[in-house]
Amino acid sequence: MTQGVPEELRIKRKELDKVDRELLSLIAKRMKIVKDITEIKRKYGIPVFDKAREEQVLKTREIWGLEEGIDWRFVEEVFKLILQQSRSQQLYAKSKLYIGIYGYGGMARTLAEVFSRAGHKVVITGRNLEKAKELAQSLKVEWGEPKEVASKVEWLILAVPPDALIDVVRELAPLMRSGSLLSDISSVKSGIVDKILKELPEYVEYISLHPLFGPDIDPIGETIVMIPLKSYDYWVRELSQALVSMGFEVVTASPDEHDKAMAVTQVLHHFALLTLKRSMDELAKELDVNYEGYVTYSFKKTLDTIKRLESLFDVVKEIQQRNPYAKNARRKFIENAEQLNEEFA
Incomplete structure (x- = not known):
């Protein structure tokens, strides 16, 4: 015995340590293969998230687990985590965008992180520059003063409460580049998007978004509703391709729908x-x-x-x-x- 631990228990624990190390080595090997798959998907423009493939993976692994005497529910939970990590590893940007995010709350953080990981250039801004700077530094992205950011980005996302939206649009939209895109992420569109449209200069396009997920989960595989309101085919196509290539499911709708x-x-x-x-x-x-x-x-x-x-x-x-x-x-x-x-x- 060592410090009150029976020798036979100590031996078994060492065996567990060895198996756990082997498990982690195998997971690392799997993630390396996932990186190779990412390059193939990038080459052919294949979306990160493949629902049918993931369902197939879960079903086959559950069967394999049962053959080994392992409860299928345990196998399902384990592989859901593995697949979630695999999706995160596969993020890529088909074409890189320069994205400004106005806001520093939970959704601003989630969107900034996922766009940045995919390879897009992200800059954080907001009325409180200290908070914007703090978030930007934690994510290792740029930060800047609102008017400066609005004047140089291709796509400006407003991650602010509905009551603040119109004032921000009124202040920043006139400074945006010709042909650039504005988006809000409000949960309700009626009574909001029509007011935003009235404030937009002719040269600024507008696609409203609604991410159907909270700020505290890995969003890859989740749905984003896209509502084109003032946009030519270029931004509808570009935005849809960008979101799909990153692993989001995209639903297109009207505000009322x-x-x-x-x-x-x-x-x-x-x-x-x-x-x-x-x-x-x-x-x-x-x-x-x-x-x-x-x-x-x-x-x-x-x-x-x-x-x-x-x-x-x-x-x-x-x-x-x-x-x-x-x-x-x-x-x-x-x-x-x-x-x-x-x-x-």
């Missing part, structure tokens, strides 16, 4: 989850019971999602209030809740 879809997938979803949590807390208090020890694995994930929504309550509330179809979405939810209540009575 976007808001209708988000009323179903975002407004209704948020409302249902927050209603569920409030009901749970009130019922638990009423029944004087602590339910935390009784939740299933899947419900723990639901509670994690709710916790995140609660931390972003102001953003959620803004979406609920601004989306023109939100009120009807909530009414539908309440009506169906009442109908189900009658069915279960």
Whole structure:
């Protein structure tokens, strides 16, 4: 025995150390192959994210795992992480763009990081230059004063709250280069994009975006909604190719189509989850019971999602209030809740 550890346990732990080292060596070997695949995809203009291929990989690995006596759910979780890392390794820019990002919050960071990793030239700016500089330095990209950035970039992305958008557009759009592109990333388009259009000079193009992911996840493989509002074929094609080559799925929509879809997938979803949590807390208090020890694995994930929504309550509330179809979405939810209540009575 060594320091109270049985010799046979110490030997087995050494065996584990050796196997873990071999596992890491194999993962490193896999990532080297991924780099070779990246060059092939870059050569032929093939998108980073291939949903069908990833589904095939997961299914085959689950089968291989079962043949080795390993639970398929464990294999799935492991390979989801491996595939996520592989996507991150494969980022490339088919044609490099000079991108300015106005803002320094979570979404600004996520977009700046992913564009920079893909090889685009990124510069951060904002009203608070110290915050812009801090973010830029942490990502090893450029930073600059807003008017200077607006005057030299090809594509300016405004990652700011809706209430601040119009003032920023009014200040910076007239300084932008002829033929350059402006984008916002607001979650609701009605009542916003029309106001932006009114402020744009004739020579500035405009494609509104909505990244359908939060700032705290690896976005590769996620969806970005693209809404062309004032753009020639060049920027529609260029932007779509840039996003797809980096591993995003791109959906093209009109402002109204976007808001209708988000009323179903975002407004209704948020409302249902927050209603569920409030009901749970009130019922638990009423029944004087602590339910935390009784939740299933899947419900723990639901509670994690709710916790995140609660931390972003102001953003959620803004979406609920601004989306023109939100009120009807909530009414539908309440009506169906009442109908189900009658069915279960």
